Amino acid sequence: MADSPKLPIGARVRYYRRKHGNRSQAAIAGLCGITERYLSLIETGKRTPSPDLLARLAAELDVPLAALLSTDAPSKSSASLTTAPDIARALTGYGASRAGPAATPADLRERIEHAWGTWQSSEERFTDVEELLPPLIADVEHAVRFYRTGSDAMTRREVLCAAADLYGLLRSYCRRTGRLDLALMVADRQRRAAEDADDPIRLAAAHWNLGHCLLSQEGGAEEAGEVARLATEQLRDVPDSDEKAAMEGALELVQVVADAQRKHWWDARERLANRAAPLGKRVGNSNIQWTVFGPTNIHLHALSIEMLAGESAEGLRLADEVDVSHLPSRERQFTFTLELARCYDLRREDAAVLVHLLDLEKLSPEDMARSSLATDMVTGLLRRARPTYRRQVADLALRLGLA
Secondary structure, eight states: TTTOOSOOOHHHHHHHHHHHOOOHHHHHHHHHHOOOOHHHHHHSSSSOOHHHHHHHHHHHOOOOOOOHHHOOOOOOOOOOOOOOHHHHEEEEOOOOOOOOOOOOOOHHHHHHHHHHHHHHHHHHHHHHHHHHHHHHHHHHHHHHHHHTSSOOOOHHHHHHHHHHHHHHHHHHHHHHHTTTHHHHHHHHHHHHHHHHHOOOHHHHHHHHOOOOOOOHTTTHHHHHHHHHHHHHHHHGOOOOHHHHHHHHHHHHHHHHHHHHTOOHHHHHHHHHHIIIHHHHHHHHHGGGGGGGOOOHHHHHHHHHHHHTOOOHHHHHHHHHTTOOOSSSSSHHHHHHHHHHHHHHHHHHHHHHHHHHHHHHHHHHHHHHHOOHHHHHHHHHHHHOOOOHHHHHHHHHHHHTTTO
């Protein structure tokens, strides 16, 4: 078949499960008479289905058995560019409800950390977390309700901390999928959960998330800077620790971006060098509260300032001094490569622009499809590409749905 993926059997099962309705593992497993865990092992290549089970899977996935055994290459399907409906429904109270005993804090913590790891490292992070998040939202919110009136204060606090961490992930996801309304809503839920848990570090992370929501809105830079400034002040009475230093540094970077967006270039550079850099030097390259704060991230913000200021030569000089391959966040690696492409774009060095755009596609095709800056650069290359690489540009535009 022309659209069968050239993948191992388990990966083909996963491919068609997502392609044909993006149904959950639990739903397919139940219909095939196996456990969700066993289907997960099949999809990850740790178990091989029997011929009978493979036939049942093919029937439930609505594909011929040959499709799960074929070695033909798949046709590329475009990524969904909006928030998954199941996630939106879960966040607005219209998803599947939960009853009975709630999940334990340890179970929720393990699942949330897995979801965060997937979001920061997977090449298909949007598709992957869209499967994980709806049941996780329902379970976390059920647990918050379940333990709210109980007598176990420690368990209640652990559940609230887990909820705050989940909402932090949801803020990033919703912002990246274009639902700033939902991003602001979950940022506020994160703040409330952190306040109820009396956790100052998570409260700082909630304000950091809110700051990023505001930075994404036109004209929101001033408010973002003020949110970050006030959150930094609230940390002053918190005992000294690396966690506190990392959150102070992350909040300083919000103010750096706010200054840059308002074209206060020297204020941004000064804050980066005098406020954020010393904190980064102290904590090193960390990922406290999934902020990826540290010297490398600070260096990337220096590049961002120069890119926004139109100082492409200085931006390229800074880019030569940093290695992003070890960063735990694929998003930060993507942003670095995107800004590097933009610096070459400002200089009209089109061959270099194309090289970095192709790197972006390899790094994260789903982020590529969602990036207006990346797609704008591809469109610009289409208009002026030389014959020697025009076909490569045209093919890239076609894969992005731009031609």
